[in-house]
Amino acid sequence: xxxxxxxxxxxxxxxxxxxxxxxxxxxxxxxxxxxxxxxxxxxxxxxxxxxxxxxxxxxxxxxxxxxxxxxxxxxxxxxxxxxxxxxxxxxxxxxxxxxxxxxxxxxxxxxxxxxxxxxxxxxxxxxxxxxxxxxxxxxxxxxxxxxxxxxxxxxxxxxxxxxxxxxxxxxxxxxxxxxxxx
Amino acid sequence: xxxxxxxxxxxxxxxxxxxxxxxxxxxxxxxxxxxxxxxxxxxxxxxxxxxxxxxxxxxxxxxxxxxxxxxxxxxxxxxxxxxxxxxxxxxxxxxxxxxxxxxxxxxxxxxxxxxxxxxxxxxxxxxxxxxxxxxxxxxxxxxxxxxxxxxxxxxxxxxxxxxxxxxxxxxxxxxxxxxxxxxxxxxxxxxxxxxxxxxxxxxxxxxxxxxxxxxxxxxxxxxxxxxxxxxxxxxxxxxxxxxxxxxxxxxxxxxxxxxxxxxxxxxxxxxxxxxxxxxxxxxxxxxxxxxxxxxxxxxxxxxxxxxxxxxxxxxxxxxxxxxxxxxxxxxxxxxxxxxxxxxxxxxxxxxxxxxxxxxxxxxxxxxxxxxxxxxxxxxxxxxxxxxxxxxxxxxxxxxxxxxxxxxxxxxxxxxxxxxxxxxxxxxxxxxxxxxxxxxxxxxxxxxxxxxxxxxxxxxxxxxxxxxxxxxxxxxxxxxxxxxxxxxxxxxxxxxxxxxxxxxxxxxxxxxxxxxxxxxxxxxxxxxxxxxxxxxxxxxxxxxxxxxxxxxxxxxxxxxxxxxxxxxxxxxxxxxxxxxxxxxxxxxxxxxxxxxxxxxxxxxxxxxxxxxxxxxxxxxxxxxxxxxxxxxxxxxxxxxxxxxxxxxxxxxxxxxxxxxxxxxxxxxxxxxxxxxxxxxxxxxxxxxxxxxxxxxxxxxxxxxxxxxxxxxxxxxxxxxxxxxxxxxxxxxxxxxxxxxxxxxx
Numbered sequence: 001x002x003x004x005x006x007x008x009x010x011x012x013x014x015x016x017x018x019x020x021x022x023x024x025x026x027x028x029x030x031x032x033x034x035x036x037x038x039x040x041x042x043x044x045x046x047x048x049x050x051x052x053x054x055x056x057x058x059x060x061x062x063x064x065x066x067x068x069x070x071x072x073x074x075x076x077x078x079x080x081x082x083x084x085x086x087x088x089x090x091x092x093x094x095x096x097x098x099x100x101x102x103x104x105x106x107x108x109x110x111x112x113x114x115x116x117x118x119x120x121x122x123x124x125x126x127x128x129x130x131x132x133x134x135x136x137x138x139x140x141x142x143x144x145x146x147x148x149x150x151x152x153x154x155x156x157x158x159x160x161x162x163x164x165x166x167x168x169x170x171x172x173x174x175x176x177x178x179x180x181x182x
Numbered sequence: 183x184x185x186x187x188x189x190x191x192x193x194x195x196x197x198x199x200x201x202x203x204x205x206x207x208x209x210x211x212x213x214x215x216x217x218x219x220x221x222x223x224x225x226x227x228x229x230x231x232x233x234x235x236x237x238x239x240x241x242x243x244x245x246x247x248x249x250x251x252x253x254x255x256x257x258x259x260x261x262x263x264x265x266x267x268x269x270x271x272x273x274x275x276x277x278x279x280x281x282x283x284x285x286x287x288x289x290x291x292x293x294x295x296x297x298x299x300x301x302x303x304x305x306x307x308x309x310x311x312x313x314x315x316x317x318x319x320x321x322x323x324x325x326x327x328x329x330x331x332x333x334x335x336x337x338x339x340x341x342x343x344x345x346x347x348x349x350x351x352x353x354x355x356x357x358x359x360x361x362x363x364x365x366x367x368x369x370x371x372x373x374x375x376x377x378x379x380x381x382x383x384x385x386x387x388x389x390x391x392x393x394x395x396x397x398x399x400x401x402x403x404x405x406x407x408x409x410x411x412x413x414x415x416x417x418x419x420x421x422x423x424x425x426x427x428x429x430x431x432x433x434x435x436x437x438x439x440x441x442x443x444x445x446x447x448x449x450x451x452x453x454x455x456x457x458x459x460x461x462x463x464x465x466x467x468x469x470x471x472x473x474x475x476x477x478x479x480x481x482x483x484x485x486x487x488x489x490x491x492x493x494x495x496x497x498x499x500x501x502x503x504x505x506x507x508x509x510x511x512x513x514x515x516x517x518x519x520x521x522x523x524x525x526x527x528x529x530x531x532x533x534x535x536x537x538x539x540x541x542x543x544x545x546x547x548x549x550x551x552x553x554x555x556x557x558x559x560x561x562x563x564x565x566x567x568x569x570x571x572x573x574x575x576x577x578x579x580x581x582x583x584x585x586x587x588x589x590x591x592x593x594x595x596x597x598x599x600x601x602x603x604x605x606x607x608x609x610x611x612x613x614x615x616x617x618x619x620x621x622x623x624x625x626x627x628x629x630x631x632x633x634x635x636x637x638x639x640x641x642x643x644x645x646x647x648x649x650x651x652x653x654x655x656x657x658x659x660x661x662x663x664x665x666x667x668x669x670x671x672x673x674x675x676x677x678x679x680x681x682x683x684x685x686x687x688x689x690x691x692x693x694x695x696x697x698x699x700x701x702x703x704x705x706x707x708x709x710x711x712x713x714x715x716x717x718x719x720x721x722x723x724x725x726x727x728x729x730x731x732x733x734x735x736x737x738x739x740x741x742x743x744x745x746x747x748x749x750x751x752x753x754x755x756x757x758x759x760x761x762x763x764x765x766x767x768x769x770x771x772x773x774x775x776x777x778x779x780x781x782x783x784x785x786x787x788x789x790x791x792x793x794x795x796x797x798x799x800x801x802x803x804x805x806x807x808x809x810x811x812x813x814x815x816x817x818x819x820x821x822x823x824x825x826x827x828x829x830x831x832x833x834x835x836x837x838x839x840x841x842x843x844x845x846x847x848x849x850x851x852x853x854x855x856x857x858x859x860x861x862x863x864x865x866x867x868x869x870x871x872x873x874x875x876x877x878x879x880x881x882x883x884x885x886x887x888x889x890x891x892x893x894x895x896x897x898x899x900x901x902x903x904x905x906x907x908x909x910x911x912x913x914x915x916x917x918x919x920x921x922x923x924x925x926x
Contacts, residue, residue, distance in 0.1 A: 043472070058467035078446050085409070089471045091459040095405050113446075117431035120452060124392035124427045128257050130457040133434075133450040138402040141442075142317035142333065143367070144340025145360030150316055151368060152402025152449070 005076035012079025016136035022160045035101045035157040042068030043088045046103045067097035074109040075116045085130035100153040106162045190873035200337035204522035207336040211513040214443015232432045233569045236504035239424045246390040246423045253393035259481035271303035279307035284379035290404035291315035292384025295417045297530040312374045314403035329523040332509040376464040381411035385418035389427040397451040412461045413480045421503040436567040441508040455481035493542035498578040502538030504568040511562035516861040516881040517555045526555045534562045534572040541579045550583045557865030559832035580733025604736035612651035616867040617732040620724035623697035626661035653875040659698040666696045666703035670719040683716035688752045692763040693724040694901035702917040709923035712809030713800045722748040725766040731866045742777035759790040764834035771837045794843035810922045812850045826852045827894035832861035843918040859884045864906035886910040
């Protein structure tokens with residue numbers, strides 16, 4: 001991940017109408033709490049606020065306004081996030097809701113689409129992997145105008161996490177180049 | 183009523199009922215394509231990469247099919263290779279109706295499933311089939327067929343959909359806005375998806391080495407279709423296989439941009455089914471979602487041959503298999519923009535590439551029903567992300583239709599003796615007249631003005647319309663009594679001697695310039711000589727464009743050889759070949775590749791220039807612009823001064839010489855406004871045909887809207903553009919070279 005990738009990624013998300021909040025890993029819970037509506041369900045390795053149901057039933061999923069999931073990868077040039085359709089239910093939690101809050105670590109941001117498929121290719125051969133590259137909200141123009149939320153989420157919010165101890169400009173804190181205007 | 187007349191009526195009806203919605207949507211997609219692809223730094227490289235991936239994959243297809251069988255089965259899925267639609271439907275109905283006892287199957291959008299008509303087969307077995315793509319669902323409710331391969335309901339307006347929903351569902355609070363209609367559909371379809379037993383998708387690409395498939399969607403219905411059901415059936419043509427998932431990348435970047443102008447669609451699903459997601463239990467919904475039910479999922483990949491492996495063996499149709507169904511050839515097509523896929527399409531596929539698909543899958547008869555809507559304007563060629571020569575496929579199929587339908591009992595032996603073409607007897611007379619335009623022009627010129635006077639006689643025009651299908655509302659070309667070649671010889675040949683010349687050039691006397699619009703030829707000679715070029719105007723045969731446009735491939739190939747024979751010594755002597763008519767330069771640069779040995783084609787293509795491109799090159803290399811006519815010097819036809827409106831010729835744009843005229847005119851001080859209409863609609867002879875007169879005029883309509891009330895001097899390079907713009911604006915434009923050439 002370079003600084004250029006981060007700013008490209010954020011600009012693309014903005015074009016897509018996707019909101020973003022950023023912070024260190026330690027702020028993750030608060031950032032999700034700000035972004036998630038109610039009721040919320042979540043499947044994530046990140047620490048989630050208590051009000052997010054982390055072992056949802058299908059009924060919880062149906063009732064949920066927000067679904068919180070991790071993203072395996074971000075593609076800067078397109079503003080895409082890669083969601084893994086895993087056994088924990090990341091795919092339904094990101095899909096059967098009105099708002100998808102997706103947690104992405106900056107280190108998982110790659111510059112462009114070929115990088116994403118270079119990442120994906122070996123995984124497909126190693127084992128069964130199911131990944132959805134989601135770019136902005138669900139959309140349709142089939143009803144005579146552009147509408148968001150055709151079948152999937154109407155809104156998407158990205159929580160972009162940098163590693164604790166890393167500054168906003170990308171360098172490790174306390175080293176040369178890390179102590180610029182944080 | 184003849185079938186042709188019925189077809190013409192159908193086209194008029196569709197233009198009236200669906201034309202406006204189709205035009206608005208396709209032109210919007212087309213503009214989006216230009217914008218979106220312009221944001222790619224490496225657009226041309228990506229297209230080249232996509233093309234070579236497809237070439238390689240189709241070359242190795244049998245091997246890749248075997249590999250997919252192994253990898254999908256290793257993943258726990260099943261692969262069935264179906265020979266044809268019946269075979270596929272039998273497998274799918276046995277699986278869903280018998281083994282699964284399914285009540286409902288939900289589907290995401292798949293053209294291949296339309297091709298095999300699986301919905302009908304399933305419904306016959308009592309399975310309720312629900313299309314979940316909103317556009318497809320609208321059509322299912324309305325019982326209509328798709329009019330576009332990507333956006334199937336573009337022919338329907340928002341108002342039309344609102345009326346349909348109100349009539350069919352009688353809702354308490356009828357939805358009206360796009361938002362309300364979408365939410366209404368989302369809710370209804372959401373319930374139907376929850377209760378479904380089987381999910382069916384297509385597949386845009388399949389990786390052989392892993393069994394991973396890629397689905398390109400925006401609504402999220404394919405994701406729901408796969409996730410909500412425990413049995414996933416994917417239906418895909420065998421041509422969708424590529425070696426590995428790494429090869430998906432260029433297509434991800436190209437497919438949305440080329441089609442609807444989106445940089446990427448909302449969802450690119452790369453699934454290695456059966457997928458791992460748990461199956462939500464909507465009936466017993468108090469159970470935890472993550473209950474391990476993903477392990478019980480079942481996956482069936484149904485690969486469809488249905489003629490594809492035979493297409494692979496057909497040198498001309500093979501390229502069709504590279505098609506990724508992006509719809510760029512529909513959206514960039516003038517005729518498609520006016521009529522949509524209900525006229526410009528066959529059983530399943532629509533747009534330019536549909537001829538290849540329908541000829542390969544359904545047969546020549548189906549392709550013949552709409553093949554002549556391709557005018558060969560070639561605007562789809564640079565738009566195609568896998569660089570398919572779509573007009574060539576249309577031409578080849580037209581040639582096969584011509585030959586296949588030729589009825590040996592027909593007695594046009596007299597015409598057979600008179601025209602020098604290479605085609606079989608029995609070829610349709612209208613086709614043949616246009617295809618032998620060069621011969622007609624030669625006679626016309628020799629017998630002018632009698633020929634011109636006869637051509638305008640009412641009863642003869644009526645006869646022409648009835649027998650040859652040439653619409654009497656069109657002005658016929660006025661043949662000149664002295665050809666350009668004769669004029670040049672009579673004036674004593676070149677005015678600039680080789681010794682005093684900066685370069686030497688052969689001005690190609692194309693049929694239209696030589697026999698009809700001699701003035702633009704004279705202007706070209708003056709412009710070239712003003713730039714110190716030694717000019718020759720030898721007597722040369724026509725390029726073969728008119729016969730090629732009629733699918734008379736052998737005749738066109740013979741012309742190519744004659745033209746090359748006539749030009750080879752000039753090219754060898756280092757002379758440049760300068761061409762006035764863009765459609766003929768298009769032949770030299772593009773189509774002659776099919777007719778001449780590679781080295782000959784390259785030699786001629788490299789030595790040939792559009793006249794405005796040539797002037798541009800001379801100016802760029804230090805030529806003195808003072809020899810050409812700047813706006814201040816203009817009187818008479820250039821009375822409006824510096825302001826010019828320019829329509830670049832379709833084929834000139836495709837070969838990259840549409841903008842040189844603009845550059846030259848601007849260099850000389852003209853203020854140029856350029857038309858962004860892909861093709862004027864005349865497209866050679868297309869607009870002369872009685873059946874297509876209204877359509878041709880409709881395709882040209884955007885030019886009338888843009889330039890109709892302009893006070894600018896209108897210029898256009900193509901002969902047919904000139905005729906069409908004359909008909910649209912009531913005044914014939916001149917060739918740009920006539921604007922910039924010094925006066926006589």
